[in-house]
Amino acid sequence: MIIQELNTNFGCYIDGFDVASSVVDEHVSEVKRALSKYKFVVIRDINLEPAGLENLGSKFGPFADDPYLGCLDNYKHVIEVKRDARETTPIFGSDWHSDWSFQKTPPIYTFLHAKKVPPVGGQTTFADCVAAYDRMSPNERGFFKKIRAKHTAAKAYGPDGLFSNDDSTRAMKIRVSNEANDYVYHPLIRTITETGEKSLFINPVYTVDLLDSNNESVGCKIDDLIRKITMTEHQFKLSWDAGYLVIWDNRRVIHKAEGGYDGYDRILLRVTIGSEIPK
Numbered sequence: 001m002i003i004q005e006l007n008t009n010f011g012c013y014i015d016g017f018d019v020a021s022s023v024v025d026e027h028v029s030e031v032k033r034a035l036s037k038y039k040f041v042v043i044r045d046i047n048l049e050p051a052g053l054e055n056l057g058s059k060f061g062p063f064a065d066d067p068y069l070g071c072l073d074n075y076k077h078v079i080e081v082k083r084d085a086r087e088t089t090p091i092f093g094s095d096w097h098s099d100w101s102f103q104k105t106p107p108i109y110t111f112l113h114a115k116k117v118p119p120v121g122g123q124t125t126f127a128d129c130v131a132a133y134d135r136m137s138p139n140e141r142g143f144f145k146k147i148r149a150k151h152t153a154a155k156a157y158g159p160d161g162l163f164s165n166d167d168s169t170r171a172m173k174i175r176v177s178n179e180a181n182d183y184v185y186h187p188l189i190r191t192i193t194e195t196g197e198k199s200l201f202i203n204p205v206y207t208v209d210l211l212d213s214n215n216e217s218v219g220c221k222i223d224d225l226i227r228k229i230t231m232t233e234h235q236f237k238l239s240w241d242a243g244y245l246v247i248w249d250n251r252r253v254i255h256k257a258e259g260g261y262d263g264y265d266r267i268l269l270r271v272t273i274g275s276e277i278p279k
């Protein structure tokens with residue numbers, strides 16, 4: 001297996017990953033180490049069907065809970081992230097987010113495997129939430145370590161959310177629900193158990209308010225913090241090829257889907273793995 005770093009401690013390409021039974025456990029261990037170091041990995045030239053993706057995902061931990069999205073028939077942990085050539089709805093996942101951060105125990109890893117990619121557009125952009133914390137001054141760190149962030153799915157999956165306005169061209173199975181109005185509080189600065197790193201756990205889709213230790217809102221800081229994370233020089237925009245399998249750590253990166261491929265189909269398979277209470 002060959003690992004090629006994209007940027008210091010943020011993202012890598014992996015070539016030569018083999019799912020053959022004789023080496024897969026050794027390769028999975030190497031990928032886990034790379035994920036721990038780089039926060040997301042791009043495994044190239046691999047071809048998995050839904051059963052194979054579930055099987056590989058399960059080697060990284062238990063399946064997480066995926067609300068609001070319909071799974072594939074016969075593969076209850078696999079979601080088809082797809083868009084049809086003639087679709088006119090908003091691009092799925094097109095603003096910065098960490099998957100399912102509104103859950104009490106949000107997922108740790110997302111696996112996304114490209115089956116059909118358009119010749120233009122459709123990239124996924126990542127931003128490094130640990131680097132954003134590292135760039136903060138001691139004063140900022142002191143202030144923000146006491147902040148709790150309110151997360152909810154309401155703006156996306158609620159009865160008045162983005163997906164409630166979909167027209168019939170949406171290819172993905174998305175369920176709008178009152179449950180999406182529920183909310184949770186997570187620490188704004190979370191510590192990554194395995195590495196001890198600190199990460200800014202916030203995103204503009206699901207984080208709707210910030211509370212200080214007196215339970216006073218400091219929500220006006222949300223945009224500032226998102227800007228800190230998404231400085232252009234700390235982003236990576238991935239152009240997909242069919243056969244890529246990207247695994248990212250939702251605790252340490254945020255991501256967004258780019259459009260720009262109207263008139264083309266795009267199909268990826270997704271599983272989410274592991275979950276924990278942010279601390």
Ligand SMILES: [Fe+2]
Nearest residue numbers: 093097098099
């Ligand atoms: Fe996402």
